[in-house]
Amino acid sequence: MSKKIFIEKISEIAGGLPARSMKDHVAGQYQGDNYSIPVEYNLEGNLMSDIEIGENVFVERFMRNGVEAHGMFATSRVTEVGKNYFKTQNSVYRYKFIN
Numbered sequence: 001m002s003k004k005i006f007i008e009k010i011s012e013i014a015g016g017l018p019a020r021s022m023k024d025h026v027a028g029q030y031q032g033d034n035y036s037i038p039v040e041y042n043l044e045g046n047l048m049s050d051i052e053i054g055e056n057v058f059v060e061r062f063m064r065n066g067v068e069a070h071g072m073f074a075t076s077r078v079t080e081v082g083k084n085y086f087k088t089q090n091s092v093y094r095y096k097f098i099n
């Protein structure tokens with residue numbers, strides 16, 4: 001299963017890890033366990049498995065914030081899934097499948 005997807009972080013979750021500011025975020029590097037990715041973060045890539053409650057979302061990323069950036073993207077565990085959004089332990093994301 002591999003579907004092309006666009007994901008953007010739209011907010012933090014109360015009680016989750018706070019989002020790091022974009023100016024303090026170092027793209028592609030481990031940021032530690034005290035912060036989540038910035039709210040301004042978005043990516044395009046191949047979704048590796050269905051978005052399901054209790055699972056992490058894994059994407060083979062090819063674009064990050066409009067710039068080519070190959071790598072892997074993973075979220076914390078999913079807590080809610082809607083028609084075009086999902087929530088994790090730390091963040092709310094909007095998504096859409098792309099051709």
